[in-house]
Amino acid sequence: MKALRLHAVGGPDDLRLDTVDVPSLAENDVLVRLRAAALNHRDVFITRGLYPKIALPVTLGSDGAGNVAALGRDQRGNFAVGDEVVIDPMLDWGDDPSVWDDSHSSILGMPRDGTFAEYVAVPATAVYAKPKPLSMEEAAAIPLAGLTAYRALFTRGKVQPGETVLIPGVGGGVQTFVLLFAKRAGARAIVTSGSDGKLERARGLGADLTLNYSSTPDWQRAMRSERVDLVVDSSGGETLRKALDVVRPGGRVVVYGGTAGEATIKLFPLFWKHVSVLGTSMGSPDDFAAMLELFGDGLRPVIDRAFALEDGTAAFARLDAGEQFGKIILRCSETP
Ligand SMILES: NC(=O)c1ccc[n+]([C@@H]2O[C@H](COP(=O)([O-])OP(=O)(O)OC[C@H]3O[C@@H](n4cnc5c(N)ncnc54)[C@H](OP(=O)(O)O)[C@@H]3O)[C@@H](O)[C@H]2O)c1
Numbered sequence: 101m102k103a104l105r106l107h108a109v110g111g112p113d114d115l116r117l118d119t120v121d122v123p124s125l126a127e128n129d130v131l132v133r134l135r136a137a138a139l140n141h142r143d144v145f146i147t148r149g150l151y152p153k154i155a156l157p158v159t160l161g162s163d164g165a166g167n168v169a170a171l172g173r174d175q176r177g178n179f180a181v182g183d184e185v186v187i188d189p190m191l192d193w194g195d196d197p198s199v200w201d202d203s204h205s206s207i208l209g210m211p212r213d214g215t216f217a218e219y220v221a222v223p224a225t226a227v228y229a230k231p232k233p234l235s236m237e238e239a240a241a242i243p244l245a246g247l248t249a250y251r252a253l254f255t256r257g258k259v260q261p262g263e264t265v266l267i268p269g270v271g272g273g274v275q276t277f278v279l280l281f282a283k284r285a286g287a288r289a290i291v292t293s294g295s296d297g298k299l300e301r302a303r304g305l306g307a308d309l310t311l312n313y314s315s316t317p318d319w320q321r322a323m324r325s326e327r328v329d330l331v332v333d334s335s336g337g338e339t340l341r342k343a344l345d346v347v348r349p350g351g352r353v354v355v356y357g358g359t360a361g362e363a364t365i366k367l368f369p370l371f372w373k374h375v376s377v378l379g380t381s382m383g384s385p386d387d388f389a390a391m392l393e394l395f396g397d398g399l400r401p402v403i404d405r406a407f408a409l410e411d412g413t414a415a416f417a418r419l420d421a422g423e424q425f426g427k428i429i430l431r432c433s434e435t436p
Pocket of ligand 1: 359
């Protein structure tokens with residue numbers, strides 16, 4: 101089969117389209133013939149060596165959707181060959197719904213070979229029925245980013261109808277899901293982006309107030325009159341500091357990343373306003389199942405562009421340059 105594999109950690113140019121054996125199956129595995137996969141910033145970080153314990157060569161890719169192609173010995177009867185499925189990239193979350201067991205859990209697509217290939221072998225516990233209304237490309241767009249957004253907004257952030265949510269850097273893969281889910285939950289959404297084009301797209305998805313953090317570096321001043329109940333952030337850096345300025349007394353700030361670097365936060369607004377700062381990463385199996393349900397009745401992910409597997413390095417370049425709005429897709433195989 102064809103697989104987009106990383107051979108060194110010098111960046112996306114170290115990816116090669118190799119011909120390798122179709123993965124063999126353990127007793128509890130399912131072999132999925134992938135129709136589509138999607139990129140996450142994690143994939144770019146790994147190509148640069150910015151991840152612990154990188155083992156090479158490896159097939160990257162955490163997100164995928166496709167058809168069941170074969171079943172491990174203990175899984176016969178649970179799925180049928182041909183079933184349309186989507187994969188939960190959070191492997192072995194553990195028994196505690198409040199936090200993953202990070203001594204055992206892992207994310208599909210390093211160290212375990214991932215979805216930028218024609219086939220992937222995954223534990224059956226990670227395989228879910230594809231939401232029927234979604235195309236294979238749409239289903240492939242949602243796993244890692246949708247799961248992270250779901251847990252950040254609902255499980256950790258506990259968003260309520262009528263609340264105002266601040267979503268910095270709305271163009272990112274995860275943040276577009278936060279916007280979609282916040283609107284679905286009946287919240288008001290304030291978003292920032294470095295691009296006016298992305299802000300226009302966000303307005304099309306229901307963003308109520310949009311601010312450009314590049315042309316208005318003091319965007320937090322421009323929203324002083326707003327009452328922000330919840331911030332969901334992956335930028336870190338100055339953005340997190342500003343979020344503490346704008347969140348209301350008693351509000352919540354949920355953090356799942358630090359794209360713009362480490363943050364030095366101001367302590368006074370944190371304690372004076374009784375702000376809750378909540379960390380989160382990926383999500384539990386319950387979060388994944390609940391997230392998929394949101395796509396059962398008309399909600400659709402935002403897809404930026406689809407590339408052939410052969411053009412994987414061009415897809416990485418687009419993500420690396422931050423040109424995307426929503427998810428970048430790789431087409432893995434044309435037929436089930
Ligand atoms: N902990 C977890 O489980 C988890 C899961 C997924 C992702 N993450 C992390 O979350 C981050 C985003 O991941 P992703 O896959 O969604 O990445 P992505 O699609 O590449 O998005 C990155 C986004 O960050 C925004 N950004 C960059 N600099 C910014 C700044 N100074 N202020 C505000 N926003 C800024 C940009 O928004 P605009 O283009 O709109 O300006 C960009 O779209 C990464 O750091 C990733 O590692 C963590």
